[in-house]
Amino acid sequence: xxxxxxxxxxxxxxxxxxxxxxxxxxxxxxxxxxxxxxxxxxxxxxxxxxxxxxxxxxxxxxxxxxxxxxxxxxxxxxxxxxxxxxxxxxxxxxxxxxxxxxxxxxxxxxxxxxxxxxxxxxxxxxxxxxxxxxxxxxxxxxxxxxxxxxxxxxxxxxxxxxxxxxxxxxxxxxxxxxxxxxxxx
Numbered sequence: 001x002x003x004x005x006x007x008x009x010x011x012x013x014x015x016x017x018x019x020x021x022x023x024x025x026x027x028x029x030x031x032x033x034x035x036x037x038x039x040x041x042x043x044x045x046x047x048x049x050x051x052x053x054x055x056x057x058x059x060x061x062x063x064x065x066x067x068x069x070x071x072x073x074x075x076x077x078x079x080x081x082x083x084x085x086x087x088x089x090x091x092x093x094x095x096x097x098x099x100x101x102x103x104x105x106x107x108x109x110x111x112x113x114x115x116x117x118x119x120x121x122x123x124x125x126x127x128x129x130x131x132x133x134x135x136x137x138x139x140x141x142x143x144x145x146x147x148x149x150x151x152x153x154x155x156x157x158x159x160x161x162x163x164x165x166x167x168x169x170x171x172x173x174x175x176x177x178x179x180x181x182x183x184x185x
Contacts, residue, residue, distance in 0.1 A: 030071055043068070045064065046082070056157040057155050060165075085113060085114060088110050090109075107149055107153060108132070123177060129165075133156060161170065
């Protein structure tokens with residue numbers, strides 16, 4: 001290191017800038033994806049889905065484990081069951097070119113889930129989440145557009161898995177599950 005006063009002044013400014021940037025992010029409620037505080041009843045959970053190896057289920061398992069949820073292998077050994085009732089993809093045509101080729105369409109993924117106890121009694125009524133993305137197709141890139149659509153569907157399912165986690169951590173669902181809302185740590 002040098003004893004250059006300019007270098008020390010620059011390091012101090014960078015440190016201050018970093019500090020204020022970090023402070024502003026935390027002040028607005030920003031936090032990295034990771035552990036979420038869930039109701040105690042959700043800490044021992046069975047994930048029930050028709051596609052256990054699909055993108056939605058894999059992302060959900062990853063987010064649940066990051067939140068210290070113990071995923072069990074049978075509904076009988078769970079305190080709650082998270083059931084993915086529906087996970088659907090669809091496309092909607094938005095516009096066509098002058099040569100009647102598809103130019104733009106919407107991709108949509110809809111997920112419906114509910115939470116029940118091991119006896120199948122609903123604890124939280126079915127919740128519906130939808131994500132939509134517009135995709136534009138260039139006439140010279142028609143083959144690549146299906147790959148692009150598949151990537152969008154994967155990203156949308158990851159976003160929906162995170163949205164499910166946000167819903168599970170919400171004050172409303174926590175109150176339904178426990179009758180109270182835990183104080184943040």
